[in-house]
Amino acid sequence: MTSVTSLTSAVHQRLASALSAALPENADADPLLRRSDRADFQANGILALAKKAKANPRELATQVVEHVVTGDVIRSVEVSGPGFLNIMVTDRAIMENLAARAADPEGRLGVPYAERPGTTVVDYAQPNVAKEMHVGHLRSAVIGDSVVKLLEFTGENVIRRHHIGDWGTQFGMLIQYLDEHPHELDHQSAEVTGEEAMSNLGRLYKAARKLFDSDEEFKTRARRRVVDLQAGDPHTMALWQKFVDESKIYFYSVFDKLDMEIRDEDIVGESGYNDMLAETCRLLEESGVAVRSEGALCVFFDDVKGPDGKPVPLIVQKSDGGYGYAATDLSAIRDRVFNLKADTLLYVVDARQSLHFKMVFETARRAGWLNDDVTAYQLAFGTVLGEDGKPFKTREGETVRLVDLLDEAIERASAVVREKAQDLSEEEIAERGAQVGIGAVKYADLSTSANRDYKFDLDQMVSLNGDTSVYLQYAYARIQSILRKAGEARPAARPDLDLTEAERALGLHVDAFAETVREAAAEYAPHKLAGYLYQLATLYTSFYDKCPVLKAETPEQVENRLFLCDITARTLHQGMALLGIRTPERL
Numbered sequence: 001m002t003s004v005t006s007l008t009s010a011v012h013q014r015l016a017s018a019l020s021a022a023l024p025e026n027a028d029a030d031p032l033l034r035r036s037d038r039a040d041f042q043a044n045g046i047l048a049l050a051k052k053a054k055a056n057p058r059e060l061a062t063q064v065v066e067h068v069v070t071g072d073v074i075r076s077v078e079v080s081g082p083g084f085l086n087i088m089v090t091d092r093a094i095m096e097n098l099a100a101r102a103a104d105p106e107g108r109l110g111v112p113y114a115e116r117p118g119t120t121v122v123d124y125a126q127p128n129v130a131k132e133m134h135v136g137h138l139r140s141a142v143i144g145d146s147v148v149k150l151l152e153f154t155g156e157n158v159i160r161r162h163h164i165g166d167w168g169t170q171f172g173m174l175i176q177y178l179d180e181h182p183h184e185l186d187h188q189s190a191e192v193t194g195e196e197a198m199s200n201l202g203r204l205y206k207a208a209r210k211l212f213d214s215d216e217e218f219k220t221r222a223r224r225r226v227v228d229l230q231a232g233d234p235h236t237m238a239l240w241q242k243f244v245d246e247s248k249i250y251f252y253s254v255f256d257k258l259d260m261e262i263r264d265e266d267i268v269g270e271s272g273y274n275d276m277l278a279e280t281c282r283l284l285e286e287s288g289v290a291v292r293s294e295g296a297l298c299v300f301f302d303d304v305k306g307p308d309g310k311p312v313p314l315i316v317q318k319s320d321g322g323y324g325y326a327a328t329d330l331s332a333i334r335d336r337v338f339n340l341k342a343d344t345l346l347y348v349v350d351a352r353q354s355l356h357f358k359m360v361f362e363t364a365r366r367a368g369w370l371n372d373d374v375t376a377y378q379l380a381f382g383t384v385l386g387e388d389g390k391p392f393k394t395r396e397g398e399t400v401r402l403v404d405l406l407d408e409a410i411e412r413a414s415a416v417v418r419e420k421a422q423d424l425s426e427e428e429i430a431e432r433g434a435q436v437g438i439g440a441v442k443y444a445d446l447s448t449s450a451n452r453d454y455k456f457d458l459d460q461m462v463s464l465n466g467d468t469s470v471y472l473q474y475a476y477a478r479i480q481s482i483l484r485k486a487g488e489a490r491p492a493a494r495p496d497l498d499l500t501e502a503e504r505a506l507g508l509h510v511d512a513f514a515e516t517v518r519e520a521a522a523e524y525a526p527h528k529l530a531g532y533l534y535q536l537a538t539l540y541t542s543f544y545d546k547c548p549v550l551k552a553e554t555p556e557q558v559e560n561r562l563f564l565c566d567i568t569a570r571t572l573h574q575g576m577a578l579l580g581i582r583t584p585e586r587l
């Protein structure tokens with residue numbers, strides 16, 4: 001395992017020992033190091049310390065400066081303002097650090113593994129059987145996929161769970177209809193496309209609904225069918241399975257379009273917990289966590305009340321004996337904690353379900369299934385808005401089909417690629433168009449903090465300027481083209497050289513990749529990585545504008561600049577991969 005000590009940590013260590021030498025009674029004080037515009041780093045921790053020690057902050061800062069070891073990593077340290085420290089690092093330290101990152105035999109740029117990895121179950125990408133996927137499902141899939149990748153990259157043991165909606169009373173109507181029209185889901189040919197599967201399901205749903213609303217006898221038969229389903233009647237289950245299988249064809253086609261790997265064994269839908277529901281209720285009732293109220297099994301909370309001031313309970317079992325969404329989620333918690341042995345449960349689910357999860361988690365804590373060592377967290381995401389700032393709908397007010405949206409993104413992106421492309425074949429344009437279009441959609445989602453709403457604006461998403469994935473992909477492709485043009489010259493770090501401002505800024509930022517990944521993973525915050533990558537591309541652009549690479553003054557400088565290009569590209573590639581976005585070699 002080769003991790004590289006980042007410059008931030010190296011500077012931090014030196015400042016922390018200087019601090020404890022100057023103030024021995026505060027040996028573990030934090031210098032509070034930040035990246036800064038004025039210097040490479042700024043330390044702000046002395047003000048608070050001086051206050052505590054009743055000392056003059058500038059005097060204390062001056063004392064600290066005297067104790068700082070300079071030379072290898074730190075080039076200079078100065079007192080600034082009311083008692084800050086401005087720190088510059090040496091050019092050599094920057095290049096040596098980057099060289100060590102480039103040489104990482106595991107190819108992970110010296111990013112360390114977490115010290116104590118655990119087991120996290122990530123619940124994401126959970127569409128519903130026999131229903132069209134919409135933008136809400138897009139967000140869960142895109143954010144979840146990136147969080148999974150980030151966690152796995154830090155060495156966490158990740159178990160994926162796609163809690164699809166495959167159970168409930170609505171299936172009674174569908175199954176009954178299929179039973180009465182048995183050839184509806186029989187396929188003539190072996191190959192059914194996702195589109196066809198969804199249109200079959202849509203047609204069936206409409207027909208079943210129509211009958212259900214107009215024909216009382218069908219309604220009665222459909223209701224009886226729900227009972228058969230819950231009892232696990234084999235014929236009914238076989239029909240239900242047909243809906244699940246048909247839906248999976250559709251789901252996989254969408255995930256495929258999204259360039260996302262979803263594995264069959266990770267799809268454990270609501271029905272997967274059927275066998276646990278009765279026991280979950282029994283455990284909750286016996287422990288007194290849940291109580292019977294008007295026939296239903298309920299859990300009450302002091303702070304959850306309806307508009308009339310009356311408490312609104314979490315209903316674990318309805319008065320007719322039926323189990324709902326809460327019973328399933330509580331059973332899933334038991335499965336994830338006791339069978340899968342997870343210590344963290346993460347739910348990537350719409351913020352509109354936050355009250356549900358708050359009550360479910362609190363119930364599980366009262367039952368002792370969750371505690372200080374085994375925790376659950378909802379990574380709640382906001383709503384996707386249309387250009388009018390309202391939840392994204394078609395002009396007719398219908399929810400937008402995810403597939404249509406993705407197709408349009410790919411089409412727009414292909415136009416952008418075609419316009420810029422000089423030597424790409426039609427086939428390449430189609431392939432790049434998909435990578436750019438899907439990347440644009442993912443990046444727009446991941447570059448704002450998950451809990452915020454965002455506007456779905458395709459024009460902005462595929463724009464070449466600004467904070468878009470296309471901008472990052474072009475930066476990457478441009479670097480690859482320079483590396484191809486380099487001919488005999490090879491990238492090589494030259495720590496003896498003096499660096500320019502632009503080279504220093506780029507180098508320092510590349511070095512900060514490791515800590516950015518750690519932070520983004522620890523906080524489930526892909527937007528922090530996206531922001532980092534955007535800045536990386538921006539710093540690269542200004543480096544490229546100011547520093548000729550292939551026409552640099554000396555062969556050593558050419559090599560060193562090629563090295564900076566190369567490690568920037570590798571960092572972009574790795575970072576984008578963690579967001580689930582491709583970086584084509586040519587664009």
Ligand code: ARG
Pocket residue numbers: 123126127128163164165329332347349
């Ligand atoms: N299928 C649900 C929906 O479409 C999301 C499921 C979220 N996960 C869970 N464990 N409840 O809204």
